[in-house]
Amino acid sequence: MSDSDLADEVRRLRAELDEVKQLLRNSGRGLSRSAGPAFAAIDADDGTVRSDSESDSESDSDAGSVSRRHALHTAGVIVAGALAGGIATVATAGPAAATTNYFVGEPAINAANYSSGRGGDAISATSTNGYGVYGYGGISGGSFQGNWGVILNGTDAHIIMNPSGTPPPSSSTIQYAGSIKLDSNSVLWLCIADGTPGVWQQIGGLGVAGAYHAVTPSRVYDSRRPTYPLNGVLSSGQNRTISVANSYHTGTGVLVTSNFVPAGATAVFANVGVVNTVGEGWLAVNPGGVTAVSASTINWSAAGQILANGVALTLNDSRQLTAVNRSPGSTDFFIDITGYWL
Structure with a gap:
């Protein structure tokens, strides 16, 4: 040319x-x-x-x-x-760009803003009002890299997820491992394998036991001790609702630990024992308040037996169990707790 x-x-x-x-x-x-x-x-x-x-x-x-x-x-x-037209602004690196282990927003900058937004939703890195990051599904986001991907602190909660949609195992779209979703029933799900709909595990919510916490075995009930509110032999045709919240001394029945099984526990692993048995019989141990019998928890075949059975038991919201005797026999019984789900 x-x-x-x-x-x-x-x-x-x-x-x-x-x-x-x-x-x-x-x-x-x-x-x-x-x-x-x-x-x-x-x-x-x-x-x-x-x-x-x-x-x-x-x-x-x-x-x-x-x-x-x-x-x-x-x-x-x-x-x-x-420049100065609101289309794009280029600024020199300030303290926020300094090489440190923490993200520093000084002076305040927009760390992330991927939503159409609502009035008053704050997205400034140093904001103390509204939301630190606010976004809507379907709008592209961004990534932050460093020693920590995200560090969040809030006065009332660190993260709040709005429940929506059907349980993800019923999804008809591709899902990816690492995804977390709170469905409309407030059940929290974790995707552990890619696919359509992927492989999901429940990690929290109503009807989900939660994590198991092993404890030093402790007694929460013994019908032979008068220190318990309800005590004595459980005869044929009787029911008895007991609390597993506190632990007691095995010999004296004196209170040892309050809230041994904490509030919010959904189930316990227990050792259910019978002693001073009369005749043949069995007990069913159900969630508190449930008297219908669908299975036995422990059985005895003769008088004077001492038997025990390890079993997982579902609690009601008040940390209670109900022992049901629909057998012809009678017995004293005790319950020791070795762990709980919370």
Whole structure:
């Protein structure tokens, strides 16, 4: 390409650039000369930043005298961005960009904002009002990398998820390992394998036992001790609802630990024993208040037996169990707890 052709190309590019700048000036986006140059251009030769007025002044020079090298550099001018117009802002690195182990938002910057937003939703890194990050599903997000991916602290809660949708195992779309969802029944799910719908595990919610906590075995009930509110032999046809919240001394029946099984526990692993048996019989141990019998928990076959059986038992909301005797025999019984689910 000759110098003349290059000069013509430069003129054409500058004319197109002038048209773009004029369109932006007329678009009502708030660009103004008082706020600073509307455009910044970076010279490909020496990296010099020039305003649009400075770039325009060069267009009056004799294009024929432009050397091949300078023409190529001029043709490589890059529009860096519209300043002060609200379109894009480039700022120098401040304290937030310092190399530390923590994300520092000083001065305050927008750490993330991927939603259409609601009035008052704060997305400033140092905000103390509203939400630190607020987004809607289906809108692309971003990633933060470092020693810690996300660190969240809140006065009332660190994270609140809005329950919605059907249980993810019934989903008809592809799901990915590591996804977490709270369905409309407030059951929390974790995806452990990719697929449609993927492989999911329940990790919390109504009807989910939670984590198992092993404890030093302790007695929570003994019908032989008068220190318990309800005591004595459980005869044929009787029911007895007892609490497993507190532990007691095995010999004296004196209170040892209050809230041994904490509030919120959904089930216990227990050793259910019978002693001083009369005749043949069995007991069913159900969640507190349930007297219907669908299975036995422990059985005895003769008088004077001492037997025990380890079993997992579901609690009611008050940490209670109900022992049911529908057999012809009678017995004293005790319950020791070795762990609970919470």
